[in-house]
Amino acid sequence: MTTAPRIDQVFDFDALLTDEEREWQQKARAFAQERIMPIIEEDFENKHFRKELIPELGAAGFLGMHLKGYGCAGAGAVAYGLVCLELEAADSGWRTFVSVQGSLAMSAIYKYGSEEQKQQWLPGMAAGELVGCFALTEPQGGSDPAAMTTVARRDGDEWVIDGAKRWIGLAALADVAVVWARVEDPSGEFGEGARAVRGFIVPTSTPGFTATAIDGKLSMRASVQCDIDLDGVRLPADALLPGAAGLSGPFGCLNEARYGIVWGAMGAARSCLEVALDRSITREVFGKPIGANQLTQAKLADMFLEVEKGTLLALHLGRLKEAGKLTPAQISVGKLNSVREALEIAHQARTILGGDGITNAFPVMRHAANLESVRTYEGTDEIHQLILGRALTGLNAF
Numbered sequence: 001m002t003t004a005p006r007i008d009q010v011f012d013f014d015a016l017l018t019d020e021e022r023e024w025q026q027k028a029r030a031f032a033q034e035r036i037m038p039i040i041e042e043d044f045e046n047k048h049f050r051k052e053l054i055p056e057l058g059a060a061g062f063l064g065m066h067l068k069g070y071g072c073a074g075a076g077a078v079a080y081g082l083v084c085l086e087l088e089a090a091d092s093g094w095r096t097f098v099s100v101q102g103s104l105a106m107s108a109i110y111k112y113g114s115e116e117q118k119q120q121w122l123p124g125m126a127a128g129e130l131v132g133c134f135a136l137t138e139p140q141g142g143s144d145p146a147a148m149t150t151v152a153r154r155d156g157d158e159w160v161i162d163g164a165k166r167w168i169g170l171a172a173l174a175d176v177a178v179v180w181a182r183v184e185d186p187s188g189e190f191g192e193g194a195r196a197v198r199g200f201i202v203p204t205s206t207p208g209f210t211a212t213a214i215d216g217k218l219s220m221r222a223s224v225q226c227d228i229d230l231d232g233v234r235l236p237a238d239a240l241l242p243g244a245a246g247l248s249g250p251f252g253c254l255n256e257a258r259y260g261i262v263w264g265a266m267g268a269a270r271s272c273l274e275v276a277l278d279r280s281i282t283r284e285v286f287g288k289p290i291g292a293n294q295l296t297q298a299k300l301a302d303m304f305l306e307v308e309k310g311t312l313l314a315l316h317l318g319r320l321k322e323a324g325k326l327t328p329a330q331i332s333v334g335k336l337n338s339v340r341e342a343l344e345i346a347h348q349a350r351t352i353l354g355g356d357g358i359t360n361a362f363p364v365m366r367h368a369a370n371l372e373s374v375r376t377y378e379g380t381d382e383i384h385q386l387i388l389g390r391a392l393t394g395l396n397a398f
Contacts, residue, residue, distance in 0.1 A: 007274070011308050016315060017078070024065075024079040028086035031060055036090040041360045043222040047215075049093070051131075051173055057098065058128025062087075064102040066256075067110050070122035078318035081263035085311075088264035089271040091363075092370035093223030095264040100169040101125060103256035105132025108178040108199060111252060112243035117201055121176055133174040133211075135165040135202075135228055136250050142167070142376075145180070145197075145247055150230060152181040152200060159200065159240065161208075161233040167377070171211035171226035177202045178241070179230065180250050199241035199249055208233040219369040255331050258378045259321065262334035263314045265374060266307060268367040269342035273303045275362050276349035283354075290352070299348050306341040313337060329391040332384040339375045346371060 008014065014022060035053060043050060057063055061073040062083055068074040088095035106125050109117055109132075124130035141147040150163025161181050171177060179202045202209060208231040213224055241249070277300055280291030290296050317334050320326040346368035350357035357364050375381060390396050 007270070007277070007304065007307075010304065013308070013311060013315075017082075021076070021079045021082055024075060025082035025086060027060060028062065028083040029089075031056070031062075032086050032090035032094070036087070036094055040091045040222060041363075041366070044091070044366050045221070045360065047217070047221045049173070049222055049224050053094075054097075054131065055128040058126060062098055062102075063128055064106040064110070064122065064126045066102065067106060067122070067126075070110070070118055071126035072106075072122065076318075077259070077321035078315060081260065081314055081318050084260040084264040085267035085270070085314075087267065089267035091222055091366070092264065092268060092374055093220050095260065095267070096169060096220065096223055096374075099257045099260045099264075100134060101132055103260050104134035104169075104253050105174075105176070105178050107253045107256045108134060108241065108244070108249070109201065112199060112241040112249055113201070114238070114242050116238070117241070121201070125176075130175040131170055131173050133168050133171045133177045133204075133226075134250075134253065135168045135171065135177050135179040136254075137165060137167050139164055139166040139227075145250060148180065148182050148197060150179070150181040151184060152198065153184040155234070157237050159235045159237065161200065161202070161230045161235065163230045165228040165230070167214070168211070168226050168228050170224055171204070171228050172213045172224055174204050174211070177204055177209070177211075177228070179228075179233075196245065197247050197249065199244045200235060200239045201241065202233060202235060202239065206233050206235065219373040221369075251328075254378055255328055258331045258335045259317065259326070261374060261378060262317060262331070262338045263311075265338035265342040265371065266310045266314060268371055268374075269303075269307050269310065269338075269345040272342075272346045272349035272364050272367055273300070273307055275364060276300065276303065276352040279353050279356075279362075296352060299352060303345045303348055306345060310338045310341050329387055332379070332387040335379060336381060336384040336388070339371060340381065343368065343371045343375065 065073040065075045066077060066080040084095050087098060106122060109121050125132050136145055138148060152159050152161045179200045180197055183196045183198045210229040211226045213226050280296050281289050283290050313334055317326055317330055346364055349364045353362055353364060386397055
């Protein structure tokens with residue numbers, strides 16, 4: 001984009017980064033511009049996900065890059081955030097892939113799995129040779145995982161899982177699923193009562209596991225989200241993730257994904273600002289560029305302000321995360337702000353583009369549509385408002 005240097009000149013964000021962080025960002029920007037941008041409009045139109053790019057993401061080190069060992073890059077939180085930003089500047093679906101693979105499925109195994117489980121799955125997932133999914137959300141309880149109806153019961157030395165999940169990213173492509181279920185545990189073995197929530201590693205080739213891609217989406221069309229049916233899925237005893245007990249297990253992974261969204265949404269916002277800025281300089285109306293009009297400049301200034309504020313907030317959260325001080329409430333501040341402001345920036349950018357803004361000659365309507373999904377998953381606006389309300393008042397309104 002010809003406009004990116006102009007944006008950088010107004011506020012020198014790069015000066016706040018280390019050399020290593022800039023290298024990760026530049027590598028992700030190059031991947032996005034060279035491998036995703038040339039084909040993303042066609043893929044969005046045709047509802048096509050290019051799974052052949054997955055090994056390339058692995059070779060670049062982007063998959064599970066914030067994890068250490070097992071073939072993962074061990075990069076810092078800010079470097080990971082910058083990669084999310086650059087991938088989502090191309091399309092939310094590709095940042096979502098990296099989040100589902102690395103922040104959800106891989107993080108669950110990394111945080112809560114046995115050493116044998118980590119050795120079995122993580123190296124292949126980091127390389128992009130294996131794909132994972134994270135099966136938490138259910139058809140009747142997207143924002144209420146405590147109402148989970150999927151059940152795992154013991155049958156001798158094995159587990160049997162029955163239930164259903166919905167809006168599970170990558171499930172139809174995945175080799176392995178991390179499935180969360182309530183355990184029928186009358187003995188109290190798991191210390192959480194008779195129906196403790198636990199995680200299970202489920203190879204998707206297991207009989208009884210069926211993933212069906214959801215059709216009819218007007219958002220995230222170059223991505224894959226699925227319904228999952230679990231009908232008598234039988235697993236060995238060691239399929240259980242030993243380190244995850246209760247809802248703190250999946251929530252620990254959700255916070256990893258929410259952190260990536262804080263950065264990623266600002267990538268979509270920056271993309272919208274860049275094309276609007278370029279259009280304001282090159283399109284002439286009434287004998288002068290539309291960017292010479294006060295109202296257009298006011299829009300551009302407000303959009304730029306929110307991009308920089310959101311990116312600075314993401315950087316602050318990244319530094320807190322690297323210091324081990326980041327709290328769930330702080331992540332909610334970032335997720336709520338970044339997605340809400342990114343959507344408003346997309347809407348304002350569309351007005352600057354005029355009628356052409358609704359066409360796929362520009363990425364703005366695609367970003368706006370995708371951001372509606374990003375606004376919903378990993379916690380809706382309302383959920384994050386309630387998290388912040390509880391942090392402010394000490395009162396639980398859930």
